Each structure stands twice: as structure tokens, then as C-alpha cells.
Amino acid sequence: MLRISDINYSVEGRPLFEGASAVIPDGHKVGLVGRNGAGKTTLFKIIRGELGLDGGNISLPSRAKIGGVAQEVPSSSTSLIDTVLEADTERAALMREAESATDPARISEIQTRLADIDAWSAEARAATILKGLGFDDAEQQMPCSDFSGGWRMRVALAAVLFAQPDLLLLDEPTNYLDLEGALWLEAYLARYPHTVIIISHDRGLLNRAVGAILHLDERKLTFYQGPYDQFARQRAEQRAVQAAMAKKQQARRDHMQAFVDRFKAKASKAKQAQSRLKMIEKMDMIASPEQVAKRVFTFPEPEELSPPIISIEGGAVGYTETPVLSRLNLRIDQDDRIALLGKNGQGKSTLSKLLSNRLSLMAGKSVQSNKLRIGFFAQHQVEELHINETPLQHMISARPGVLHSKLRAQLAGFGLGPDQAETEVGRLSGGQKARLSLLLATLHAPHLLILDEPTNHLDIESREALVEALTAYSGAVILVSHDMHLLSMVADRLWLVSEGTVTPYEDDLEAYRKMLLTPAKPMGKSSKKPQAAPKPKRASREDILALKSETRKSEARVAKLNEMRDKLAKKLADPALYEDNNVGELEVWNRKYAEVMDALDRAESLWMTALEKLERAEAP
Numbered sequence: 001m002l003r004i005s006d007i008n009y010s011v012e013g014r015p016l017f018e019g020a021s022a023v024i025p026d027g028h029k030v031g032l033v034g035r036n037g038a039g040k041t042t043l044f045k046i047i048r049g050e051l052g053l054d055g056g057n058i059s060l061p062s063r064a065k066i067g068g069v070a071q072e073v074p075s076s077s078t079s080l081i082d083t084v085l086e087a088d089t090e091r092a093a094l095m096r097e098a099e100s101a102t103d104p105a106r107i108s109e110i111q112t113r114l115a116d117i118d119a120w121s122a123e124a125r126a127a128t129i130l131k132g133l134g135f136d137d138a139e140q141q142m143p144c145s146d147f148s149g150g151w152r153m154r155v156a157l158a159a160v161l162f163a164q165p166d167l168l169l170l171d172e173p174t175n176y177l178d179l180e181g182a183l184w185l186e187a188y189l190a191r192y193p194h195t196v197i198i199i200s201h202d203r204g205l206l207n208r209a210v211g212a213i214l215h216l217d218e219r220k221l222t223f224y225q226g227p228y229d230q231f232a233r234q235r236a237e238q239r240a241v242q243a244a245m246a247k248k249q250q251a252r253r254d255h256m257q258a259f260v261d262r263f264k265a266k267a268s269k270a271k272q273a274q275s276r277l278k279m280i281e282k283m284d285m286i287a288s289p290e291q292v293a294k295r296v297f298t299f300p301e302p303e304e305l306s307p308p309i310i311s312i313e314g315g316a317v318g319y320t321e322t323p324v325l326s327r328l329n330l331r332i333d334q335d336d337r338i339a340l341l342g343k344n345g346q347g348k349s350t351l352s353k354l355l356s357n358r359l360s361l362m363a364g365k366s367v368q369s370n371k372l373r374i375g376f377f378a379q380h381q382v383e384e385l386h387i388n389e390t391p392l393q394h395m396i397s398a399r400p401g402v403l404h405s406k407l408r409a410q411l412a413g414f415g416l417g418p419d420q421a422e423t424e425v426g427r428l429s430g431g432q433k434a435r436l437s438l439l440l441a442t443l444h445a446p447h448l449l450i451l452d453e454p455t456n457h458l459d460i461e462s463r464e465a466l467v468e469a470l471t472a473y474s475g476a477v478i479l480v481s482h483d484m485h486l487l488s489m490v491a492d493r494l495w496l497v498s499e500g501t502v503t504p505y506e507d508d509l510e511a512y513r514k515m516l517l518t519p520a521k522p523m524g525k526s527s528k529k530p531q532a533a534p535k536p537k538r539a540s541r542e543d544i545l546a547l548k549s550e551t552r553k554s555e556a557r558v559a560k561l562n563e564m565r566d567k568l569a570k571k572l573a574d575p576a577l578y579e580d581n582n583v584g585e586l587e588v589w590n591r592k593y594a595e596v597m598d599a600l601d602r603a604e605s606l607w608m609t610a611l612e613k614l615e616r617a618e619a620p
Contacts, residue, residue, distance in 0.1 A: 007046070007058065008055035022223050025195075026194075028195055030195075030198070031214070041199065044169045060166075068168065069173065075145040079140065084130060104564060123550070124546035170197070172200060174200065299449075302334075308367075309447055309448060310372070312361070325500060332476055334476050338478050339494050340478065372447050373445065375441040377438055377451050379456050398440055398443055434456065434457045454481065547613050550610045568592060
């Protein structure tokens, strides 16, 4: 149980927590929500002991392990699978000790503990986690240095999931995952065996992966049972009651103030006026619930073009001479809202580059409207902003000669007010940077807007504002996102990028989610060819490799213990050991022999089990 008791904490004189308390029961999956800057990440640092409290305390069970993804895995020559395996420090230490241990008693203890923590299935578990986060078998054997920072963040996430800490703290983990990885993580967290607290603005994850919400607001913590939508309904009801009470109290105050203003100069009423004035001063006013700041997005409206705005027939696209996608027969009209689905590496980014004219067709025919303007937003563009320039300076560079007042109005239309307009980009929040990048992408009123993960760093209110803006927008929209809520609210067409081509996906997003979580299920309506009769499910190559590795290690343990048994048997065959003055020594060697035989029995049993599993997996 995590107990947060009456904590106080300030940053540069600004209080983030004042008498905040909460209790998180063991095994609960909790979403930590609150406005940007409220102190959610700071609370994680306090729980981990990285920051000291001004008052109050936080308690956990003794020996409880806390885990989280603080930073990306370093670039090194260690393979991904080994990096993840090393995250379980106890297993790694025992495996190293097992290689050098010579004392039979200690060997027996090591083997018993390894069996208790299910060490022999560790590689299979690590491989499953890495696969769920987007790494295939070959990539798992590659060194970390072969991957970019975003991908190494996935490895760091895999490592902490594999280690299975008693308290798992995750801060916006889906920001560096694609849709498939995010859905896999949802399912994994739902069955995680220990306590999880996750900071997220992803409504889908907060509704499906957690069973409670911890709300940070006005420097206090409030625990709500139920997923996010239930929390949102409760909050709305509370705000309505609070607003009604505040209105009623204000009316009473105004009535008393009117009496004071009217009669304070009259001697006959002065005493009564003073009495009411004191009552006003002593009133503990109920604060009217702060209205959520309107987090608007105002997209400029393009003129209407004749349909289709893009048409592709028999297209192929790729890099150098190798096509990534072929057999492309696509049509986009100006009123289309299309979500691109497909696993990582299937070609979604390639298709986005083709549609945004960053790549040309290698074969086939493409026709576009003459006046077509295309806006493109991808997460990497946020990182390419000039950190020493203000948003206003970015706008001046993009639209030289335009009145500054008009540029400021456009910034305000994306929720960047006067203060943010004059603040260097390096000091803006992630959400404010994303807003600026979205504004720059839509500055010239595009007829087609291609958005690749637009909700990263946006809070829930901003995501809802983006949904409203895209719904009202009169141009076409192509979406790539891990935010299922955004896709379900905006997209009315689904394209599946898979097996080297793009086809309409006729089922809905819920069916696609279930398909991803049960990959053995046939593709369903989206496949035009009749499905062959299902074959008996066979073990994957990944499972067979893991079983072979387990079998080899089991065999090696048996061989090592046999060597020790032979050495001990030779020692026990020495006649000198049985002389009267060696009774104590004989007892010691007999005990060691018994311990080795016991360890050998267990090791042989594990070896036979591993062999049986491997034979079943390899059976035709």
C-alpha cells in the first residue's frame, strides 16, 4: 500500500502540494491526472525519493521495489534482449554466481531461488515484451546503438516491465509508442500483477487499463474509483453543485453589501451596516469552479476544390529501387477523414511521405488538383523548432510582411496568448510547442492535412479541442495516431497498411483493436480473398528459440552438477576418510554429496520438462 500523508512541497516559493493525502491499495492500476504544470511528474520524483518534502510523509511497505522509465537506454553494444534481461538484477546476479559457485550448498540455494523466480522462462518473457513494443526477433539481437533515442525509450520501458517492480510509475509512456504498441501496453498493464500509477492524457488507456483515478487539483490529491469517463462524470456533477453554492453565497454577499453601501452614512443604521460589513469580511467564500481554459485550435478554411483532390492508380513507392508499397489504388476527397492503420514498419510513414509529396511514385499514375495545398505535421517537427526564438519570431519568418497584430491573433487562435507569443520556445511546455508546430503546418490553409501523432504532449482538454477543430475543418485529414479516442471521434474511413499495399479496412476500430490483441484471428472483412481453413496453431520461431535456449542451459546445469557429484564420489571413495579421527569431516562430505544430488534431481527434472516443451513446439 502506498500512503501519501499530508504532504507539502514548493518550487521556488510556488506551492505544488499543500496538505495533500491519498492511499493507493496494493495491486491497483491508477491514472494520475491533472493540468499541465500541476505537479504530476514532481509527485513521481517525491515517491522515488529524488526530492525531499517540506512536510508530511510518503510510506511504502519495507523492501518494496519502485520502478519507472526515467530516461532512454544508453547507446551501447549490448543487445536489446540482454539489456532487458539485465533489468532483473536479482536474476542477473544469481546467473553470474551460478557460473562460478563451487560450494554445493550455495549451488543448491541458487538453483532453488532461480526456480522460485521462474528464471528459466525469463528470455521468453523478455522477448514477448520486446515484441509487443515493436521489436522483431532479429532486432532483439541487435545492439542498442543501432536504434534512435525514441526506440531506446521503448527498450527502457520493456526493461522496467520485465523487472516487475512492486510499484510501477509510468509518465506518458504512449508518447513514444505507435497504436499497436499502445494497445499492447494497455492489455499488459491491465494484467500487471502489482501496483501501477500512470500519468497519461490518453482517454482510451485511462478507461481500459486503470480502475481508479488520482486527481491532482488545487494542490490536493483526490482518489476516485472507476475509469476516466466515470471520474469525468463525477467531476462534472461536483462542479455543478459547487457553482450553484457559490452563486447562492455570492447573492447573499451582494445583498449585504448593498445594505452597507446604502446605510453606512446614516447614523441610525450605521451600527447595522458595520455589523453586516463584519459578516462580509468573515464569510468563507466558496470558490466558483475555475472554468477550463478554452484550449482552442482554429484552422484556417481552404477554398473548395473539385473531387478527387488526389487519385492514385497502380502506384508503387519506396526508396532507391525497392518498393515498400505497391498496387496502390487510392482516392482522397476534400471531405475525407482517414485513419492509417498497420503495424510498425509496414509503410504508414512511406504513404504519408507520398501523399505529402516528400516521395514520388516509382510506378503507376498520380493525379492531384492544381491548387492543392498540403499541410504536414509529425512529432519530429516539434523538436526542430528554434529554441532561442519566440513563437512570434517563427510566425514572422513564415509570413514576412504580415502585420504582427494578425500573427498574434493567429497564435491566440491556437491557444498561445500574449505571454507565450513572446516566450522563447525552449521555455515553452511540450504542449505549447506542439501547438506552435500545428499552427505552422496549417498556416496556409491546406486542403489536405496529414497528422502523424499530433496529440503527444497535449493534455486531455487540448485533445478534445483538437477533435472539435478537425471535425469543423473543411479540408481532408489523414491521421496516424496511437490515440484511439481521437481516431474514433475524427476518422470515418480506415485504411490498412499491410503486406506491401493499402486496402480499406471495413470493420471498426474496436474490431481492429481486438484483432491486434489476438493476432491468430483472421483479418475478417478487410480481406478480399477467401480464408483458407485454419491450420493448427504452431509455436512461433521466437518461442522455439527461447525453448532451445532454456534446454541448453538446463543441460549445462546438469553437466556441471554431474561433474561435482563425480568429484564428491571420488572423495567419498577415499579409505582415509573413514578413519575414526575423520568422523566430523565424513559427515560434512556426506552432507555436501546429498545437497548436490538434491540439486541434480531438480536440474534433471527442469531439463526433462524443457525437452518435452521443445518437442511439442517442434512437432509438425
